[in-house]
Amino acid sequence: MHVLGGLSLIPTFTVSGLALGGVYALAATGLVLIYRVSGVLNFAHGAVAMFATFVAYQVSQVMGLPVLLGLLAAVVTGAVLGFCIEYFTIRPLMGRSPLTKVAVTIGWLLVLQTLAGLIWGDTSYHGAIRVVPQGGFKVPGIDLIIGYDRLTIFVVAMSLSLGIAALLRYTTLGAAMRAVADNPATARLWGINVNRVTAVSWMLGSAVAAVAGVLITPLINFDTYSLTIIVIDAFTAALIGRLVSLPMTLVGAVLLGCAQEWPTAFTSNGGFAQVSTFALVLIALAVLYRPSVGGAKLRTRVA
């Protein structure tokens, strides 16, 4: 009985799952961009998104300005944070081991997480930032209502992700980014300003994460911790794309979003979303990475 009742809810949760997946795709796109161009696995990605999102909260909810202005503030904050992290703390470490650079992003995670907690409070409830008003339309034929917000989130997030994939593939800047990703030394010989391209990739990746953070607020608990840990959802999607392929990352993100929402149809225990994430990480790591001496080797092709 319960299971049957749960099954009838699947279409509704699929709609939420698609919206969630769109946001994860956006966050993961930024993560992959940064990883490919600078070689840094950015554990502070979620924290950057969180901090920028709370700036949007400050502008739109606390100061009462238009939501779009809040979104803009978040994008600017994200880009500035991305630039600061790269320029002041990653660039001086050129030539150091990847683990050292990961440790730097861990430091940033702590700084941003604690600072946001001090400014906006750790646990208290924050009103979601609704870029699109609530409401929805009924799908004819079946018992399903699609919210305008969820539809917009999915469309905006997906087009932004695809836009970045297109930017990498078809523009001069994208070509420069791919060149730096493949081999910074050769790229420099070709007259590419490697430092500038790296900085731009951090700014773009972090700005995109900021948009993801703002869009996700109606879908999850809007607090500092929940937003900071969307980094693992971005990682999961990126792993499904083997940290190189943006199209596969998008597929992975949508899969993850749905896999997190579906259990909610059958159980009230929200923890099952984390089981889905964990399972997908394991599957991605087990299936997609071939063993070799000393661990898996990643291919070095972009998008």
Place this chain on the structure above:
Amino acid sequence: MNIAARPRRTLVGAGIAVALIIPALLSPFDQDEAALAAITAMLVVSVVVLSGYVGQISFCQFSFAAIGAFTTGALVDGQGWSFWLAMPVGVVAAAAVGVLVGIPALRLTGLLLSVLTVAVALFFDRFVLATDTLPAFSGGSLQWHPHKPSLFGVQLTGEYGFYLFTFAMFLLVVLLVWNLRSGKAGRVLRAVRDSELAAATMGLNVTAWKLAAFGLSAGIAGLAGCLLAVANESVSAGSYDFLHSVQLLAIATVWGVGVLTAAALGGAFFVYGPELLAKTPLSAKWFSLILGAVLVAQLVYSPDGIIPKVAEDIRHALHRRRGDASMPPADAPVVEVA
């Protein structure tokens, strides 16, 4: 004979004496805190084993500790076991899970494995320890409240007595790890950390050694968890989440992740840092902000950590005064201190 050995032995002896005497003079509250510092120091040792000796970043040390803590809670408070029986069970369970988490190391490089440890940490934090998932393990909404044990008929409920017990356990753990490090295991683990490829070429079973390091590290963290459960006399999921593991990693890195001496100081810093901050115009909440900022600044300016840096500076100062030509020049690679 190692020239540095004698001053080091004196220093360690003096350190132990200080750690025994100072807490005896403190208030009961600060003695409780000292016990927590000794336990946290154990957690830092667990990071040193994994990150310093094998070069693996783990974001789930507090999840291993949670296995120890919740096993203790469930067995002592839930089933009425003696703490002395529950503790080994908790340690073994944590070590077993540690090996399980390490198994993907068969196929993955360090960075991807650390992503997996984030997933493990959140899996525990948000699912396994959630109140309605496994009430028999997590204690449900009531939480476990295991009491402090007695040792040879002596109740360890006194603050100083319990501190002595935790400090003894810390020394035991350090001794164990230090022994391993100076023996064959230490050489193998350092070889694995420096180049897995070279280690494999030498005929070492890299995978087995890595798994063993994971098991040992998780076991130590689990032991710390068991002690934490009775030190606080309560076990709640919020104290074992992902952010705690991140803070632990940051502390171990700041104090020098390859160095055992760093552990004791790191433990004290973790417990007394927030308290000292609470006495300033800032609040205890600022602790992880400052910790993160120090971590970033230190990685940019002195990537080996505070303890190795200071030790190096002192050695060079001594060297300059004595004019000892046998000491390495300033730009020589850093020599391990402990």
